[in-house]
Amino acid sequence: MAFTRPTGKHRRPRSAARTGAGMAGAATIASGVVATLASPAVAASQDAPRFEDTGLNQAIVIGDDIADQIDAQAVSQEVAAEEAQAKAEARKAAAIKAAEMKRKAEAAEKKAKAEREARERAARDAERRRLNTYVSPVAGSYVSTQYHATSGLWSSGSHTGIDFHASTGTPVRSVGTGTVVEAGWGGAYGNNIVIKMNDGTYTQYGHLDSISVAVGQTVTPGQQIGLAGNTGNSTGAHLHFEARTSPQYGSDIDPLAYLRSHGVSI
Template sequence: MAFTRPTGKHRRPSRAVRVGANVAGIATLTAAGAVAGVAGPAFASDGAPHTEDTGLTQAIVIGDDTADRVDAQAETQRSAADEAAARLQAETAAKKQAADAKRHADEAKRKADAERAAKERAARDEERKRLNTFVLPIEGSYVSTGYKASSSLWSSGSHTGVDFHAETGTSVHAVGAGTIVEAGWGGAYGNNVVIQMSDGTFTQYGHLSSIDVSVGQTVTPGQQIGLSGATGNVTGPHLHFEARTTAQYGSDIDPVAYLRAHGVDL
């Protein structure tokens, strides 16, 4: 008789059930043999019928133990595979999280670097603008004697600079950024300061009552370099201001035009 098994995963019946069923089957086979013996002439010599030990019970028990071990091994393998998959998933997630964190950190650093660079550029531009600024040598003053004015007071016969009105002790400022190339007594100019400007020209400040800078020192626009006075060849306190192409006497240019060309309202 053929048995049809439904498809799908199933468990073997328990050992006790299988053994019981096998014993029942053997008993059935034994009974059938006994009936056949009654119908035929074959009887044991001692007159008592007995069944043959076929070994079916032992074979079935051994097969079931093997199946149980196979099932247990398969379950262990499935558990190991599940653990490996979970571990791989966790590692992948951790790597992605680390990559995301690094990307965010790199982006934040890039933005910070860009902002810092922008601030540095702005500061440099501001400093450059400030250094390129020119101011009056005496704040709020005016020209009392013009350029090239004629008089016997000057050895050349004409004024080589301009005079700014100022009382003794008035603050005198560098008109722009530059380096001090002369600071001390200048003969007819009295106490004087000469500055080489950042554009390569020179400016001179004469008749000072005191000097606040020294040779080699750098100055910025509006920085105080001394106080006005009446030292040297003068008739009264004022500031003598010259613009020159060199540091030497005789290379003078129009000081008013020079200051106006550098943006000074005069």
Template sequence: MSFTRPTGKHRRPSRAVRVGANVAGIATLTAAGVVAGVAAPAFAASDDSQRPEDTGLSQAVVIGDVMAGNVDAQAETQRGIADEANARQQAEANAKRLAAEAKQRAEEAQRKLDEERAAKERAARDAERKRLGTFVSPIEGSYVSTSYKASSNLWSSGSHTGIDFHAETGTSVRAVGMGTIVEAGWGGAYGNNVVIQMADGTYTQYGHLSSIDVSVGQSVTPGQQIGLSGATGNVTGPHLHFEARTAPTYGSDIDPVAYLASHGVNV
């Protein structure tokens, strides 16, 4: 008695066939991108003995989800890094801009300060030049009590070689202008006297002083005290004898009133 191999629908497909069908189904899923579209007969089989791992579908879906999650997380991380870098660059740019603006303001403020300082210095120099170039009366607020060339036997020349300013003993006597002391001490009939070579080359003399506050070679400025008035030498009472000269020696006198007036001082 011979047996023939069963054929037809009653025979279960082999494992190799089933696996091949599963792989084909997964490929269809991947190509179509729709899991719900998988309807291959291989997955419709209702064989209870078929294990889940035989199809590989669950593994493919899980792996796909995990990979997609990893990609999303990586993309989010990269976006965060990029945003942080952009924010840092923006902050650095803002800081540089603010620093540049602050520097510009500081430089502008310094420039204004320098200009103001330079203007003040120029004004001070101009004021000092003006002060040094001006003349003052040898005794502030006084008046001429004896005029130039007045005649009297009190003077050896027969006439007054200077002018006398009314002054009590101890009154401040001032240099009429800028100059250098060329004589400071006893002057015979002039008593204690000071002679100054002026900046313009002329000379001025101050006689009958009670005390002297300067020394030879010293520079003086307009209005600087050079001594105190008195009654030393050939006098009849305290006063200041003032002369203007073309040379430091006696006999080179010029009109002191006109001399002072030429320098803006009226007495």
């Protein structure tokens, strides 16, 4: 009996069809009979839906697309992870740098503060020393009349202070830090100034030509308080200087020893 392939698409049989035909032939040889029933099977295998017609190829194509998409997504995720890691490392490096800059800034500020405090402390110490310093009441002068010198010129019979050589108009200075307790006419002393010193003693400046301070004013070592002159009971321009234990006349102490005890070289 002859079999004719139905008309239609003529394509090369799939390997699966070829395998089926081989199995049918093997069955015929084993039985010694022409297995006519195998022919319909072969025909059937020939007419079976081809691989190309089943949509399997499309499924495989779709599968490849998905694989490509998965690969692309994996690459994208890997790139994103690398970028995230790079950003994290950059943030960490920036944080470390910021912390180091902050540490340096704090160290610099601490150093500057210490230096500033040291300068201020040195300035205070220098000012303290200056305020505790004593100077001669007339710069570059010398003693022309000694303490307790005797003469009929003085009502007490002796000199209660020392005289510094000075012409009229020579600047007269406070010998130290203190507060003015008297500034004006002082009778025999003429224009005079009395200052209460910080150590509790008093100094007096007599026969002044003019006065440049007022009662209650604070003065410092070397500050000009007036000008030397020839006022009051005086035989010529000079400065009469006294050191006292109180502001009153008669409480005088050796003014030369007083100045020397405070570091003044005369």
